[in-house]
Amino acid sequence: MNTKKIYLGLTILTMSFSLLSCNKWLDVEPKSQVRDTDLFSTESGFKEALAGVYASLTYEPLYGREMTFGLMGVLGYEWDYQALAYDADKIFEYQNSQVSLGRIDAIWNGVYTAISNNNKLLESIDARKSVFSPDNYEVIKGEALALRAFMHFDLLRIFGASYEENPSKMAIPYFKKSSKEIAPQLKVAEIIDLAIADLNEAAELLKRDPLITGRTVTTIDDNGYLMNRQLHLNYYAVKGLLARIYLYKKDLPKALENAETVINANKFPWIQKVNLEIETRADLVFSTEHLFALNVTRLNTIYQNSFTTTGGSNVFYISKASRTEYYENAAEDFRYLYWFTETNEGNFFLKKYAQRTEATWPVAYRNKMPMIKLPEMYFIAAEALKATNITRAAELINTVRTHRGLALAPIDASNFDAVLLQEFRKEFIGEGQLFFYHKRKNTPRIPRGTNYDIIALKGYKLPIPVSEFNNAPGRVDNR
Template sequence: MNKKYIALLLLVIASCYSCKKYLDVKPKSQIKEEYLFEKERGFIDALSGIYTLMARKPLYGDNLSMSFLDALAQRYRGEKKTNPYYNTINYNYNTDDAQDGKLLPVKTTIRSIWLSAYSGIANANNILSNMEEKRAVFTGDNYNLIRGEALGLRAFLHFDLLRMFGPMMADQATAKSIPYRTLVSREAQPLLPANEVIKLIINDLLEAEKLLSKDPIVSGAANDYIDFSKDLRKFRMNYLAVQATLARVYQYNNQPDEAYAYAKKVIASGKFSFVTSQDISTEGVCRDRTFRNEQLFALQINNMKAYTDSYFNRNPTNFEGYFLNNDNAVIEALFEKSSTDYRRQYLWSTFEGKLVSTKYLQLEDNAVGCVWPKNVVPVIKISEIYYIAAECAPDLNEATELLNEVLSHRGLDPLLGISSKAALKEALTKEYQKEFWAEGQLFYYYKRNKFSQIPGSNVPADSKVYVLPVPEDELIFNN
């Protein structure tokens, strides 16, 4: 089979992995491309399709939030070979031993992440490639909003692929990593060195930042489309989400000054508020389990209850009745036996002697007098931006102040002072472990900081653990 045929075949697979006719959103968007991009609304629908894809189980609706990535970070018990996540937790990336559905097929899961992310990137490229010649169809600032979001999403998806499939940046920045796709093309794309991919990500994000400078999330401007209304901007790749992603990328690339500057920009915006003790302690459906006002970027997940119940409810249905849990002693040690930390007090329940996260508990009661925090997965929260600013702050006094700002909104006493970089890293590690349960960020933190062993694992952590294998057909594609 020649390269061009393989290239065409794989592009079709990637772009149609979860969809028909290239875009997979509402039926009104499942129309031929030449008609889709005739009107401004068509571009908006195409953009919405990327968020729909990102919110599905292969990406942030499941694998990259509550299950697969957090299993890699040793969030859940899985020491027995009968455990469905045994191969995941032990980093057996090249096995698909599913045992008639009783085990997670790791190799297939990794491939589905890769294909789904590149499908989202292909859709972003399709939007971008059609925008210039159709510029006359756009009104107001919508050209900038749509183009800015598409560039931001392209960079965002490439960055998470790099964090999973790329090398350890501190040691192997010039090693081959992933393709950076900017065109809808049948041609094979090379695996680029990681440092080149980072540059392309940053370039896309900086352009997106300029385009989104009048984003309703900061300007308050009205818009004829609900997709661009101020109140719903956190569910899009908005101006602050782009800046927050830049802070993430610069930190990952060991550029602390730039990371600090962008983190401080987001903090200075004041376009967020921390969860209150009242919101988190309220009983029933009004409990703010995902800290909605702290979210800079979040995704709305369709039919979330069905599969969050299967992971975290008392009557799980997936993998022969297995639920994602951990031992009481492990969680108590993690939260340092705190009786005041909101994250421990209000986001866990005990079942059969095990502790289960209730962060994504989807109650069916109707909410009265409160904002219904349903069907949402946080992708970037303001707490992470404070952690980035603290880690990259020019002095330890400011780092302490930044950390204490988050701690004060978690029911904890302030730190009296951080006396060394080592003490700062210890404090930040504790916070990442507590804060991002079922959000998929902890594995990236361990990788970036080169933990020689991930806490809770007996497997030495090196590139075999931290670098997910590129799917075999992609390697053939680039041979």
């Protein structure tokens, strides 16, 4: 890992999140050992540290933009228009643009910085188990382990080969220590197995999660620390992430098992149309369906700069024809009806992340950037059952459709893949998941980007920063 750049990233993140009281955690300097010891001497210090890791991921070069609707949205050909800065990215010529390389380096350094900070927590927590009130040790450690897996897996999805392409191809390092010690570069399959191991350990610890135990938590209990579990990698989010990773690994039985754990729990209610119809009280991000979301405190500014005329030439939008194609001109589709606002030129901005200022707009809907959602579990289960139970697979896809206001679709083995892709595109626009969908399948061309053979262009594997090769001798080209 590029230590010099990581410390630079920490400085930037410290400034960005000073208002979140995470300064002490993020200010990791060479002489910070005393500070770390002080921070990890109390339960509140561990809580602050974990909050700092979550907060660092909301930075715009990470999930606040580039790893969701920004770079990942551009690579998935979700938009008809994006800023000129993405010109090289959208034709998969990453190394021909300093802008692209700077954006890619920021993802690498930013996420590995968060991993290093997260590892400091994990290295300290077992020795301080006595400072925790009931359940908090298990929950905090479980979340930290899950975060480590979550971050490494997304780095793999960005920088490594897909499992479909070559599970034995060298990819990225998996850091389990916070020290400057260089971790070895590992193969795709090795990264996946390490992530699964972290998640399985996390799931055992998170059996103390109130979502599992049924314990009612209020502000009276530990100041309500275990409330708002959807903003944390809770037990069901871990199961959902395991389903995602097992599908990536092509382990269909395990993918199905974990997806069904979430589905059968009935913990995440489907959005109701009545909660969308009145704009000043609308839950446009479908927050009840989030297994895990990040709390992006700058989301209103990010939205204004990306999906309104305030953003000038830096905005993202789709054409009227694209909106029709995405949603098959189905005016009854909740997403078609409520997720878009028309520009003066007849194009459409995505309204999913719009932040209301009215007092009537519930706090529960604010600042949410979805990371793992309920519909994905139905799509994973459907894909896992395609070859063995096409009837049940069709039912699962149609369950999502009916909860979006649509009629049942005829689905059989001959059209399953096409229907699943179309439903996936409808659901995850602006979330960055479409690019990863195509990468997992190693498809040569993405809809709306058919001029480019992504496999031939090596577009599914973004280049590892040059500085990484300079600072970690022995690294091989991931592409």
